[in-house]
Amino acid sequence: MTDDSKLIAFIDALPKTEHHLHIEGSTPWNIMQVDDPEMFTEPPPSWKDDFRFKDFSEFERLIVNNVVPWLNSPERYGITAREILMMRMKENVRYAEISYSALAIERSGVDIEEVAVAIKAAIPRGIETRLFIGLHHNPLETDHEKHLLEILESPHIDGIDLHGPERFPLQDWIKEFWREAKLAGKLAKAHASELTGAIGVREAIEELGVTKIQHGVQVIEDESTLYMAAAEGASFDVCPISNVKLKAVPSMSEHPIMELEKAGIRCTINTDDPHIFGNSLRDDYLAVSKELGTTPAQLAEFAKNGFETSQMDEVSKRSAIAEIDTLLKNYMAEQN
Numbered sequence: 001m002t003d004d005s006k007l008i009a010f011i012d013a014l015p016k017t018e019h020h021l022h023i024e025g026s027t028p029w030n031i032m033q034v035d036d037p038e039m040f041t042e043p044p045p046s047w048k049d050d051f052r053f054k055d056f057s058e059f060e061r062l063i064v065n066n067v068v069p070w071l072n073s074p075e076r077y078g079i080t081a082r083e084i085l086m087m088r089m090k091e092n093v094r095y096a097e098i099s100y101s102a103l104a105i106e107r108s109g110v111d112i113e114e115v116a117v118a119i120k121a122a123i124p125r126g127i128e129t130r131l132f133i134g135l136h137h138n139p140l141e142t143d144h145e146k147h148l149l150e151i152l153e154s155p156h157i158d159g160i161d162l163h164g165p166e167r168f169p170l171q172d173w174i175k176e177f178w179r180e181a182k183l184a185g186k187l188a189k190a191h192a193s194e195l196t197g198a199i200g201v202r203e204a205i206e207e208l209g210v211t212k213i214q215h216g217v218q219v220i221e222d223e224s225t226l227y228m229a230a231a232e233g234a235s236f237d238v239c240p241i242s243n244v245k246l247k248a249v250p251s252m253s254e255h256p257i258m259e260l261e262k263a264g265i266r267c268t269i270n271t272d273d274p275h276i277f278g279n280s281l282r283d284d285y286l287a288v289s290k291e292l293g294t295t296p297a298q299l300a301e302f303a304k305n306g307f308e309t310s311q312m313d314e315v316s317k318r319s320a321i322a323e324i325d326t327l328l329k330n331y332m333a334e335q336n
């Protein structure tokens with residue numbers, strides 16, 4: 001076995017989590033192509049390693065034009081969720097947090113609750129999953145209040161996430177809704193400091209009381225926010241390949257995940273939108289390992305963070321972490 005193939009085997013064997021996955025950005029290409037071969041002739045150009053989006057709007061247009069018209073029924077949301085979770089299970093993912101977008105739902109005219117029911121029914125056995133709904137910074141164009149109430153009352157929606165282009169300072173309705181959702185027992189997270197500097201993480205923590213940050217990478221630009229986030233016990237669900245292709249970071253070799261971890265922020269590694277980026281979870285672990293010189297012990301730490309910050313029960317968390325420790329020990333012993 002070459003060193004590369006040993007490392008890949010180690011990454012594949014690690015019990016892992018996926019904390020940051022958008023259903024709209026994960027629609028499985030193989031299913032779409034079989035379903036509509038004329039529309040989906042070849043994968044998006046953004047699958048190429050050297051592809052960079054010009055800006056976030058170009059990325060959003062790809063989702064809106066390519067995916068939203070196809071995701072036009074609760075059944076297709078269910079099919080997508082099932083397929084992507086099955087793919088993650090093959091990568092030894094034991095726990096997943098997936099989200100769907102209220103804005104996409106509004107555009108395609110399907111029902112929020114029916115979609116939640118379909119997704120929950122489609123989750124395969126063997127992967128513990130939490131379902132989040134993503135809201136953009138601007139209110140929904142139709143029946144905004146009605147939809148918010150529906151989200152609070154849904155037994156199928158486990159949590160809320162703040163999606164879309166970042167616009168800080170936060171609007172008042174967001175602060176109010178995140179408060180209400182937490183009171184209603186929903187989990188709460190937010191995309192922040194992906195593309196608009198450190199302010200997002202500061203606002204998410206101070207204004208929303210959210211410490212489970214999606215991306216958060218640009219917090220590195222401001223030391224006081226970085227250490228505040230660490231002191232508040234924040235965890236960042238980072239998506240390295242997405243960060244490079246969307247230019248949230250200048251390059252993979254300059255990705256701050258190691259600095260964030262060193263500052264005391266627990267980071268996890270995730271895929272974000274595999275339909276758009278063409279990535280597997282292995283690709284993201286491997287990219288971090290190759291471009292940042294991350295050791296297998298540190299990769300194991302990222303995998304452990306995923307369990308530590310999950311909603312799994314303590315016994316399941318400890319058992320996955322013990323498994324990771326044993327794998328690492330055996331891997332290191334083989335190297336010596």
Ligand SMILES: [Zn+2]
Binds near residue numbers: 022191272
């Ligand atoms: Zn995301």
